[in-house]
Amino acid sequence: MKIVIPLKRTIDPFVKPRIKADHSGMDLANVKMAMNPFDEIAVEEAIRLKEQGIASQLIAVSIGDDKTQETLRQALALGVDEAIHVSHHTDLEPLNIAKILKAICDQQQPDLIIMGKQTIDNDNNQTGQMLAALLDWPQATFASACVIDGQSITVTREIDGGLERLKLSLPAVVTTDLRLNEPRYASLPNIMKAKKKPLESIPLESLNIELKPHLEILKVEPPPERNRGKILESVDELISALKNEAKVIE
Amino acid sequence: MKILIIAEHDNQRLKPSTAQVIAAAKKLSDNIQLLVLGYQCGSVAEAASHLAGVEQVYLADAQCYQHFIAEQLTPLIVKMASEYDVIMASASTFGKNFMPRVAAKLNVAQISDIIAVLDPQTFQRPIYAGNAIATVKSLDDIKIITVRTTAFDPVETIDHSAPIVNAAPEPTHHTTEFLDLVSSNGERPDLTSARVVVSGGRALQSKENFELIEQLADKLNAAVGASRAAVDAGFVPNDYQVGQTGKIVAPELYFAIGISGAIQHVAGIKDSKVIVAINKDADAPIFQMATYGLVGDLFEIVPQLVEKL
Ligand SMILES: Cc1cc2nc3c(=O)[nH]c(=O)nc-3n(C[C@H](O)[C@H](O)[C@H](O)COP(=O)(O)OP(=O)(O)OC[C@H]3O[C@@H](n4cnc5c(N)ncnc54)[C@H](O)[C@@H]3O)c2cc1C
Numbered sequence: 001m002k003i004v005i006p007l008k009r010t011i012d013p014f015v016k017p018r019i020k021a022d023h024s025g026m027d028l029a030n031v032k033m034a035m036n037p038f039d040e041i042a043v044e045e046a047i048r049l050k051e052q053g054i055a056s057q058l059i060a061v062s063i064g065d066d067k068t069q070e071t072l073r074q075a076l077a078l079g080v081d082e083a084i085h086v087s088h089h090t091d092l093e094p095l096n097i098a099k100i101l102k103a104i105c106d107q108q109q110p111d112l113i114i115m116g117k118q119t120i121d122n123d124n125n126q127t128g129q130m131l132a133a134l135l136d137w138p139q140a141t142f143a144s145a146c147v148i149d150g151q152s153i154t155v156t157r158e159i160d161g162g163l164e165r166l167k168l169s170l171p172a173v174v175t176t177d178l179r180l181n182e183p184r185y186a187s188l189p190n191i192m193k194a195k196k197k198p199l200e201s202i203p204l205e206s207l208n209i210e211l212k213p214h215l216e217i218l219k220v221e222p223p224p225e226r227n228r229g230k231i232l233e234s235v236d237e238l239i240s241a242l243k244n245e246a247k248v249i250e
Numbered sequence: 251m252k253i254l255i256i257a258e259h260d261n262q263r264l265k266p267s268t269a270q271v272i273a274a275a276k277k278l279s280d281n282i283q284l285l286v287l288g289y290q291c292g293s294v295a296e297a298a299s300h301l302a303g304v305e306q307v308y309l310a311d312a313q314c315y316q317h318f319i320a321e322q323l324t325p326l327i328v329k330m331a332s333e334y335d336v337i338m339a340s341a342s343t344f345g346k347n348f349m350p351r352v353a354a355k356l357n358v359a360q361i362s363d364i365i366a367v368l369d370p371q372t373f374q375r376p377i378y379a380g381n382a383i384a385t386v387k388s389l390d391d392i393k394i395i396t397v398r399t400t401a402f403d404p405v406e407t408i409d410h411s412a413p414i415v416n417a418a419p420e421p422t423h424h425t426t427e428f429l430d431l432v433s434s435n436g437e438r439p440d441l442t443s444a445r446v447v448v449s450g451g452r453a454l455q456s457k458e459n460f461e462l463i464e465q466l467a468d469k470l471n472a473a474v475g476a477s478r479a480a481v482d483a484g485f486v487p488n489d490y491q492v493g494q495t496g497k498i499v500a501p502e503l504y505f506a507i508g509i510s511g512a513i514q515h516v517a518g519i520k521d522s523k524v525i526v527a528i529n530k531d532a533d534a535p536i537f538q539m540a541t542y543g544l545v546g547d548l549f550e551i552v553p554q555l556v557e558k559l
């Protein structure tokens with residue numbers, strides 16, 4: 001079984017993002033970057049399927065600037081077999097990312113695509129569903145467990161109201177939620193080995209897909225500030241403040 | 251401008267989110283229609299027909315819609331889309347699941363999680379865990395929009411009812427099979443629309459101790475939430491998670507108990523009117539944004555609160 005894992009290089013989740021002074025976008029110069037956390041979970045899941053002897057070939061794909069290759073090397077160090085870098089220097093919207101990923105999947109013909117439910121920068125939560133639509137494959141979003149059995153995959157989904165299980169025929173698209181697994185760290189020997197694994201970089205233009213913008217970002221501004229409140233001394237003071245000052249309880 | 255809203259429900263009850271999506275839609279146009287997809291869900295269509303501002307309700311009642319599987323819901327919405335300028339749903343796990351699929355089939359963008367409508371083309375949405383608000387302009391003819399419902403006050407229920415029209419289902423060959431749903435919710439108010447939310451974090455240490463949070467919530471008729479750490483540790487079910495990648499809440503009153511206030515958690519609570527933080531670490535980041543803070547041991551403070559309220 002062949003698995004494609006699309007992933008994005010995003011801001012490190014523990015860094016506080018800054019907005020450019022002219023409000024044209026985010027200021028990512030010299031900011032610590034990392035693999036999108038949900039994509040780390042996707043990579044981990046694929047590696048586990050390989051370790052269980054279910055998957056045989058794992059291919060990571062990322063669209064982004066040259067630095068993206070570092071993130072793909074990290075996926076190789078974790079246990080992915082090959083990586084494809086689609087070189088492009090601006091941030092693309094989910095529909096266009098999904099179209100590029102579809103072109104790659106048309107070439108690679110995977111049995112399964114595992115990817116993040118959401119990027120932590122643009123918080124879109126769209127690309128997996130869109131890719132499934134373009135391929136006309138079944139989808140299971142927000143996965144917290146995956147079991148493969150022959151030609152189908154059973155996915156537990158974290159939804160409002162509980163945990164739902166769906167059984168999909170393969171090929172299919174699965175998007176990961178936080179509790180699917182706990183990603184491992186790459187070992188030093190594996191980081192060394194990853195340097196020899198195949199990483200192909202292709203320009204976006206070579207894929208010959210027609211992409212157009214669907215959304216224009218007019219500006220990016222800070223959210224309204226919340227003021228720092230008061231530290232109270234006792235439960236009585238709190239109850240009194242909630243009743244008499246904030247008037248949120250009776 | 252004509253708008254179609256996909257109603258959110260469980261085949262028995264309409265969820266409060268639908269009335270909030272209508273409120274967002276009203277900022278765009280008064281020509282609002284609702285689509286209820288489900289199975290044996292006539293009562294849902296009936297409830298939807300009484301929401302202020304709805305001109306017509308379409309009811310697609312068929313077994314293939316019983317479990318809201320994205321592959322099943324998509325074809326009918328895509329077929330109806332050509333009649334509309336905007337299609338909207340709530341940015342819950344319901345809307346997030348099928349709306350991007352609809353958008354891709356129509357070859358248009360989805361605008362996720364809008365919190366404001368500036369004009370018929372221009373919307374605001376939070377990005378980077380709510381650390382920035384982007385103003386985006388849609389260049390598409392059909393706009394597919396998911397709504398952050400906490401940003402809009404629900405429309406009212408009225409006596410007058412809009413006509414209910416049957417819509418023929420649009421079955422597909424897709425074979426995704428629903429196996430089961432292990433439901434997490436008891437009788438508590440819905441987390442995303444409750445007036446009061448009481449959340450607990452890692453500091454609760456166990457499922458048993460988390461009862462303390464439940465007791466306080468009982469006193470306040472509140473919904474119960476949690477940080478990711480509390481969910482990961484198994485104290486509470488997954489859909490209690492509040493934050494960037496869980497549920498967004500904006501109650502009148504939010505309690506963060508034994509929660510440090512990581513950016514991902516704060517992203518989900520920022521728009522609450524009053525935030526109360528209870529934490530034994532005076533330097534915990536949560537105190538920087540809480541309206542009222544109590545520094546101390548939650549195992550002493552919460553029982554006192556329960557007793558005195
Ligand atoms: C991709 C990604 C997505 C995430 N999404 C979310 C999300 O949606 N929601 C979310 O919540 N988190 C999310 N997180 C996790 C987030 O970064 C934090 O790890 C998490 O919120 C911490 O939970 P906590 O505050 O309960 O635990 P901790 O950070 O461990 O804080 C526990 C707090 O309890 C206090 N405490 C301990 N004992 C007591 C006591 N007896 N009395 C009073 N106070 C006490 C401590 O002082 C501390 O401040 C995400 C992380 C990533 C990487």
Ligand SMILES: Nc1ncnc2c1ncn2[C@@H]1O[C@H](COP(=O)(O)O)[C@@H](O)[C@H]1O
Nearest residue numbers: 006007063115116118119124125126127
């Ligand atoms: N530039 C990209 N290259 C490869 N995969 C991506 C890219 N952007 C998003 N993805 C994938 O799509 C998922 C969801 O992203 P989004 O829809 O932007 O929230 C991510 O978790 C990745 O798996």
